[in-house]
Amino acid sequence: MNDGKYVVAWIGAKIRELRGLKGWKLGELSEKSKVSIAMLSKIENGRVFPTFPTLLHILKPLDVDLNDFFEDIGQSQDFPGYIFNKREDYLETTKEDAVGFKYETVLTQNLKGVSLEISMLTLSKNAKRETVTTDGYEYIFLLKGDIEYQLDDKTFHLKEGDSLYFDGRLPHVPKNNLDTESILLVIYFITEL
Amino acid sequence: MNDGKYVVAWIGAKIRELRGLKGWKLGELSEKSKVSIAMLSKIENGRVFPTFPTLLHILKPLDVDLNDFFEDIGQSQDFPGYIFNKREDYLETTKEDAVGFKYETVLTQNLKGVSLEISMLTLSKNAKRETVTTDGYEYIFLLKGDIEYQLDDKTFHLKEGDSLYFDGRLPHVPKNNLDTESILLVIYFITEL
DNA sequence: ATATAAATTTTCTTTTGAAGAAAAAAAATA
DNA sequence: TATTTTTTTTCTTCAAAAGAAAATTTATAT
Numbered sequence: 139m140n141d142g143k144y145v146v147a148w149i150g151a152k153i154r155e156l157r158g159l160k161g162w163k164l165g166e167l168s169e170k171s172k173v174s175i176a177m178l179s180k181i182e183n184g185r186v187f188p189t190f191p192t193l194l195h196i197l198k199p200l201d202v203d204l205n206d207f208f209e210d211i212g213q214s215q216d217f218p219g220y221i222f223n224k225r226e227d228y229l230e231t232t233k234e235d236a237v238g239f240k241y242e243t244v245l246t247q248n249l250k251g252v253s254l255e256i257s258m259l260t261l262s263k264n265a266k267r268e269t270v271t272t273d274g275y276e277y278i279f280l281l282k283g284d285i286e287y288q289l290d291d292k293t294f295h296l297k298e299g300d301s302l303y304f305d306g307r308l309p310h311v312p313k314n315n316l317d318t319e320s321i322l323l324v325i326y327f328i329t330e331l
Numbered sequence: 332m333n334d335g336k337y338v339v340a341w342i343g344a345k346i347r348e349l350r351g352l353k354g355w356k357l358g359e360l361s362e363k364s365k366v367s368i369a370m371l372s373k374i375e376n377g378r379v380f381p382t383f384p385t386l387l388h389i390l391k392p393l394d395v396d397l398n399d400f401f402e403d404i405g406q407s408q409d410f411p412g413y414i415f416n417k418r419e420d421y422l423e424t425t426k427e428d429a430v431g432f433k434y435e436t437v438l439t440q441n442l443k444g445v446s447l448e449i450s451m452l453t454l455s456k457n458a459k460r461e462t463v464t465t466d467g468y469e470y471i472f473l474l475k476g477d478i479e480y481q482l483d484d485k486t487f488h489l490k491e492g493d494s495l496y497f498d499g500r501l502p503h504v505p506k507n508n509l510d511t512e513s514i515l516l517v518i519y520f521i522t523e524l
Numbered sequence: 525a526t527a528t529a530a531a532t533t534t535t536c537t538t539t540t541g542a543a544g545a546a547a548a549a550a551a552a553t554a
Numbered sequence: 555t556a557t558t559t560t561t562t563t564t565c566t567t568c569a570a571a572a573g574a575a576a577a578t579t580t581a582t583a584t
Contacts, residue, residue, distance in 0.1 A: 142384050145397065149383075164532065174573050179533055186571060189541080190342075190380040191335050204338065208401040209444055219501050220482055225492030244494050249468060249520055250445050251402055256470065256494070275442060277449065279516060281474065289413055299418030301437050301449065308412050323472060323516065327442055357561065367544050372562055379542060382570080 147184035148211055149193075154182040156200045170199035209250065221245050228258060238265030238314070244323075253328035260321050261285065261314040272306035274328040283320025286313045340377035341404055342386075347375040349393045363392035402443060414438050421451060431458030431507070437516075446521035453514050454478065454507040465499035467521040476513025479506045 157167050164182075168175045173188075173195055180186045181196075188196065197207060228242035244256040252274070261283070269288065278287065280296045287294045290308040295315075304310065306326070314320045350360050357375075361368045366381075366388055373379045374389075381389065390400060421435035437449040445467070454476070462481065471480065473489045480487045483501040488508075497503065499519070507513045 142387055145383060145387060163530090165530090175532075176534080176574075177572055179531095180572085183533075185534090187383040189382065189571065190338060192571080194335055194338060203404065204401045205404045205444065208397045211396070211398050220485075220487075220495060220497035222487050222496075223494045225490065244472075245496055247468075247496060250443060250522055251398055252443050252445060254520075256472075256496075258492075275440075279437075279449075292413075294413075294415050297418065299451075301416045302413060303415075303438055303440060303449075304413035325518070327447075329443055356559090358559090368561075369545075369563080370543050372560095373543085376562075378563090382542065385542080 142187075145211075146187050149188070150182045150184040152207065152211075153178075153196060153200075156197075156202060157182075160200065167196070167199065171196045221247070231257075236265075236267045238262040239267060241324075251329060253326075255326040255328060257324045257326075258321060259312075259324050260319050261312060262319050263314065263317050265312075265314045267311050269309035269311045271309055272326060272328065274306045274326055276304055276306045276310070276327070277325040278302040278312075279323040279325075281321040281323055283318070284315040285320050285322070286315060287311075288313065336377075338404075339380050342381070343375045343377040345400065345404075346371075346389060346393075349390075349395060350375075353393065360389070360392065364389045414440065424450075429458075429460045431455040432460060434517075444522060446519075448519040448521060450517045450519075451514060452505075452517050453512050454505060455512050456507065456510050458505075458507045460504050462502035462504045464502055465519060465521065467499045467519055469497055469499050469503070469520070470518040471495040471505075472516040472518075474514040474516055476511070477508045478513050478515070479508060480504075481506065 157164075160167075162170075164175045164178050167173075168178055171178075173192055177186075177188075177192070178196070181188050181192075194204075197204070223245055228244050231241045231243055238261060240260040240262070242258045242260075244258060245254075246256070247254045258281075278296070278301065280298055280300050282298055284298070285296050287296055287302055287310065289302075289304055289310045294302055296302060312320075312322065350357075353360075355363075357368045357371050360366075361371055364371075366385055370379075370381075370385070371389070374381050374385075387397075390396070416438055421437055424434045424436055431454060433453040433455070435451045435453075437451060438447075439449070440447045451474075471489070471494065473491055473493050475491055477491070478489050480489055480495055480503065482495075482497055482503045487495055489495060505513075505515065
């Protein structure tokens with residue numbers, strides 16, 4: 139996907155699309171960007187790479203940042219529109235060194251450069267684990283029970299229905315406060331930070 | 332943020348950071364990318380813009396796509412590391428034309444070009460609403476109760492603990508099957524599609 | 525259907541800045 | 555302190571971007 143031919147064509151198609159959204163002719167974009175009509179044509183037709191300064195001049199009147207511009211390059215969306223999973227179909231996975239931690243994968247999905255993983259975590263009475271870190275963000279919703287969540291040097295007391303959202307690089311671990319099990323919905327937003 | 336000086340410096344800093352993650356010296360990246368050490372130095376120091384072909388050559392051994400590369404340009408991260416919300420602190424919001432639908436905002440957060448909104452939705456006995464559409468994806472977890480979820484021309488029957496994840500552009504609406512309330516955790520991933 | 529105008533593409537030429545080689549400087553190691 | 559390694563800077567070359575102008579295509583008017 140970093141193939142030069144693909145990228146030069148993609149850049150051109152994307153600029154043409156963005157110009158189309160504004161309803162501008164080449165001449166209009168040329169006026170606003172100070173890039174010649176001929177050059178814009180060659181770029182849009184994938185004949186040449188713009189230099190960065192030229193690209194920035196083009197994107198400015200289009201009101202698009204580089205992150206916006208490149209964010210959907212290489213993406214293929216063949217998502218059927220929905221994923222439906224029954225409670226009993228969640229697949230159990232147990233992580234190593236995590237006594238009393240029962241993970242069940244609800245679903246995984248990619249979303250705009252972020253990897254989404256949703257799991258249910260059941261903590262038994264004697265659940266015990268060392269702190270861990272992950273690349274990305276994490277959201278915890280306490281479905282049932284009562285826990286303490288250790289996050290770096292802080293500890294949060296969660297009751298049923300409470301939420302915690304945090305940076306996964308902070309060392310973290312939950313602890314069950316009850317003699318019965320506690321159940322958490324855990325959502326990982328895995329991404330480079 | 333599309334200022335040339337900013338961008339040339341950002342590109343350089345980003346490449347240096349990525350090279351650092353791999354623990355490579357300039358000479359090592361030069362060997363793998365076929366770009367000269369001198370050129371890499373000038374790029375990393377923000378002295379010159381690479382051309383796109385050169386940038387692609389550099390990113391290939393670093394195993395980074397253009398969307399990954401540019402996705403955090405311009406972002407400011409002043410997230411404190413966590414957001415903790417108690418169940419009783421969720422703010423109730425009621426949407427118009429949604430009789431029997433009680434929404435409570437759990438949290439909102441931006442994440443890599445995706446706007447994250449987490450809510451609890453309580454459907455009363457007579458809850459009724461027209462179908463809606465949203466820009467982005469939606470995840471539903473049934474905390475309590477029994478519902479039917481109409482999604483475009485399909486209907487899903489959800490029991491407690493079941494999940495549904497779908498493209499928000501599909502017209503959708505839930506319906507409570509019980510005489511008592513049903514409660515859903517709803518997560519919106521709002522983004523342009 | 526034809527002529528004209530508008531828009532875009534292609535060709536030719538110039539300009540410019542990227543890119544590498546080599547020298548110089550800085551940093552690391554012995 | 556000396557040597558080696560790594561990085562930066564300077565100098566030079568040249569490749570490709572960039573614009574002007576010509577050619578072509580598309581749209582519009584008659």
